[in-house]
Amino acid sequence: MKINKRVTIQDIANEINVSYATVSKVLSGKVGGNIRVSEKTKNKILEASERLGYVPNHMARNLKNSNLSLISVFTYENMENEEIQKEFFDFYIGVYIQGEKLGLDVLFLNTRKNIASSSRVTLSSGAIMIGIERDDSDIKALAKRNFPLVFVGRREIEGIQTSWVGFNYEIVISEIFESLMRKNIKKILFIKSSSQTEPYDDKRRFVEYFSNLYNIEVDSIIIDRDSTLSEIQINKMLDNDFYLLDRIWQSIIIDSFFKDNSLILGKDKYGIIMEDDWLNCGKWTCWNNQRKELGALATEHLFCILNKKDLPNKKLVPLKLIYKESFNI
Amino acid sequence: MKINKRVTIQDIANEINVSYATVSKVLSGKVGGNIRVSEKTKNKILEASERLGYVPNHMARNLKNSNLSLISVFTYENMENEEIQKEFFDFYIGVYIQGEKLGLDVLFLNTRKNIASSSRVTLSSGAIMIGIERDDSDIKALAKRNFPLVFVGRREIEGIQTSWVGFNYEIVISEIFESLMRKNIKKILFIKSSSQTEPYDDKRRFVEYFSNLYNIEVDSIIIDRDSTLSEIQINKMLDNDFYLLDRIWQSIIIDSFFKDNSLILGKDKYGIIMEDDWLNCGKWTCWNNQRKELGALATEHLFCILNKKDLPNKKLVPLKLIYKESFNI
DNA sequence: CTGAAAGCGCTTACAG
């Protein structure tokens, strides 16, 4: 595999008959202070480096210095899917920008179902995990082995203490129910997806909590990506005037239901999507997109873990409702 | 800096009194075929690796094996700028996806004006350069030193043979002029920006060539990002019915000129933007977004360079006109 | 089947 043999410090040392230690000192920019090299030697080294075309090998440099400045962002999701690209883009940008601020380089890894290659994550000093794939035994292995990992979105792994950052659903869901109360809405339809991951569990828990607190009756149905509406579901939807949606893409199904039944959103029926506007919520009230902030926060956490600093107090990114036609106050 | 001392192959070898060569064989998954290790030793190693929490160090692995699977994408542009994010996103996705197909990991680097850190690009085996920054002496140094580099967009560096991929402007600009001819338009206004980079030069060259070929008169003005229109410019714009724009953001200025003068695009005035739709061209005819394809092509070229294969014949990505209200056939 | 040794390219005390 040694196809691309590049010029090394050794080559330069040989070329001009000087020890490679000295070459290293000059070429790594360490001269000055304690480390002195004569002007003449220095120039000879610089000249030879230029002439031979020396390019430093950072792999080797890092091996020696155990540099912590390379992190990776890892996901199993299929990035060829445009929707997933959109879903992740802002997180990535947040990681990238915060990484730059903290002096971290970012390796984006997305290798599906291939243990050998996913382990390439260990090129870096730590990783941020994005995505909801559940069956990721090698990630669990990394977590178990104390490889520095920060998950985006609450994530529990049995028997392991995981680091994660997430959105603060509590406050924004409380805001939703307060507005419902103020509007005197006493009964809503909760449109769930069948996703069982922690973040969705959290949302549902808060819906339950605040609906009890404000004494609002909640009926629920499940609508998934490929769902067609059953008679029962349709009746429940006709029966209720306010819908609370789990997922943004449910709104497509709902919108077409409205069309079929000549109902108008914001006039006949109301609703809120409990996600941010990563996929264009259109006329639906949803919360603001804080994905960049979340990516940045994850990066900060990882940075602190790597450098054995105390984690930031902030672990949850606050969310705000963006009121649109589907539910305006 | 050795804060995060991790478990190494040595640690495992010491733990169970076996040579670290054997540990390496087992843990790198090399056993089988010529390389045999007794079941008993293997299990001991696996157990200890699990118990101590071994995570391989890929830096060291790569140093030994001079692995070519890490490439980087490099730019000096400021990624905090949302417009620039949009401008680059599709390229990045293209690189990322093609990289995955070719088994390359991608390091996204964006370190501005800092030689020390931009040289971190040498962590990888080669780089794709995106962006139009002209004053990049360290990139030139890398190019001079034969560090494998592929530029996105034609790019000439004096005295150096550069690899680059780009869009095929010729065919799409010929298509523009053919349509003009068919519509019997004999006179157009070319709205240039003052950008002097190779891709814009290319476009202008083809405009000149095809306008001569089809005998279409071209007047021109320069409009930049922060321009206000001069009287002369306004007169030229009133005088002409068809505008050819260099850059997508010029359309904002033109649109507001239309508004001020109660002119309607697609009715009173016509035009085409000679860019793709990365920033929403609105009603303007422009060409299709092939940035993913371009990113993928750059990745392929870099892959071939790294592996000393012949470069793909294809170096230019073809473009198609997307006809919209501003100029429809 | 197992291990001693050389080496990937570099850095850094340390001695001269």
Next chain:
DNA sequence: CTGAAAGCGCTTACAG
């Protein structure tokens, strides 16, 4: 000011 030597963590002929 300069260089010999050890070592970062790993792999891989090679010998036993």
